[in-house]
Amino acid sequence: MAKKRRTLLKKFIWIVVLVNVVCVTAVCLQRKKPAKPQGINTTQKAAAAKVPKVQKIPEPGIDIEAVGALPDSAKKNGYDAVEVWERLRSDNYSPLGRDESRNIPGTKAVFxxxxxxxxTTNTPQILDILKKYDVKxxxxxxxxQVNSERTKELLKREFAEGHAIAxxxxxHEYSYLYPRRNLNLENFKADLKKTDAVFKEVIGPKFSTRxxxxxxxxxxxxxxxxxxxxLKANNMASIDWSALTGDAEGKRKNAQELLEYMKKELAPYITKSVDANGNEVEELPGLVVLLMHDTYAKEETVKALPSVIEYFKDHGFEFKILV
Ligand SMILES: [Zn+2]
Incomplete structure (x- = not known):
């Protein structure tokens, strides 16, 4: 009996050893097996082709010295903010560069x-519309408001797409900036500096705006x-506006009402003259600084924007930025 038990025990040990060897070999083979390349079948290829390329936003300035906007855009679309400030203060809305003595009509400009x-809701859509119409x-x-990664990305995108930053x-706290409706210069300057620090952190340390x-x-x-x-001592400019769409005034307006409001705002500046054939000609002001808002709850501004842009395009305006 004892001999039989010993033989059984030997058999058992051999089986255990054999099973172990087989397992270890299998594991080793599995490890050595090179990863099978992931083949892409034609359907997958077609699907991949359909996915629009993720738009790569150029990494802004960082090391670029930029005043108000990307240097190329400032050169192409920018207009001196100090001059615009002076013009608004003296109610001079004639086209930029007009010289009647030399018969130069100048450029009608809208800012x-x-x-x-x-x-995060309206700014991306406004940027898309501006891009579609190729205006700055x-x-x-x-x-x-630049308080999250998403809003930082939007500020970078505004700059990278050639828009001006002011x-x-x-x-925005009236009681801090203008207590009892009077300017507190120190508070105002401190507030400007805080936003300037945000610009330098997000856009680049060499960015500044006038x-x-x-x-x-x-x-x-x-x-x-x-x-x-x-501001004058620092070669900066404060720019109010010459017209608005009324998107922050009075009762909430829909897109059509915003457009109508803007046209009414422009009406007092329209000049009438008689052309060489004796026809009365109406001319829009040659310089318009239009106030709108891209903050939360301004969805109607987004909807009105294409019509606003088309209105100025139809009237021969160029779209300029303040730098
Ligand atoms: Zn505001």
Whole structure:
């Protein structure tokens, strides 16, 4: 009996050893086997071809010295903000470069400006529309709105796509910037600096802008002289507007109403003259700074924008940016 048990035990040990050898060999073979290349069949290839290429946004400036916008765009589309400021202050809306004595008609220019952004809802759509029509705009950025990776990307995209960047302060807080409706210069300067720091962090350390848009408009507040002096001393400009679509005024308007509001805003500046054939000719102002908003809840501004752009294109305007 004992011998039989010993034989059984031997057999058992041999089986265990054999099973182990087989397992180890199998594992080794599995490891050595090179990964099978992932073949792409034709259906997959076709699907891949259909997927639109992810738009690569060029990494902005970082090391580029830029004032207000990408240098190429500033050169092509930019217009001196200090001159525009002077023109608005003196109600001079004649076309840029007009010289009647030499019969030079000049360029009719519209500056589309968007305040209070970026917003993750409306800014991307506005950028898409501007790109579709190949026109540039000026974004008056609220530093406190650049508060997430997504909004930082949008600020970078605005810059990378050739638009101008203006400083609309950090807080937009009237009681801080203009307590009792009077300018507090130190608070205002501190707020501008905070947004400038955001620009330098997001766009690049060599970025700066000369353009300031005062929350509520410079025209709305008292004792603004010290700010005007500060901006002039620093070769900067405060740009209000000459027309608006009314997207932040009164009752909420739909896209059509925004367009009508804008046309009414422009009406007082239309000049009438008589041409060589004795016909009455109406001429729109040669310079328009248009205020709109790209912040949250401004979906109707997005819807109105194509008509706004087409209106100015139809009237022979060029789209300029403030730098
Ligand atoms: Zn604002």
């Amino acid at each position: 589309l400006t968007f305040d209070d952004g970026p917003s 705009a000026t974004f008056c950025i609220l530093g406190s 400083n609309h302060t950090y807080s 353009v300031v848009r005062c929350p509520g408009g410079m025209m709305s507040w008292k004792n603004m002289e010290p700010l005007k002096e500060y």
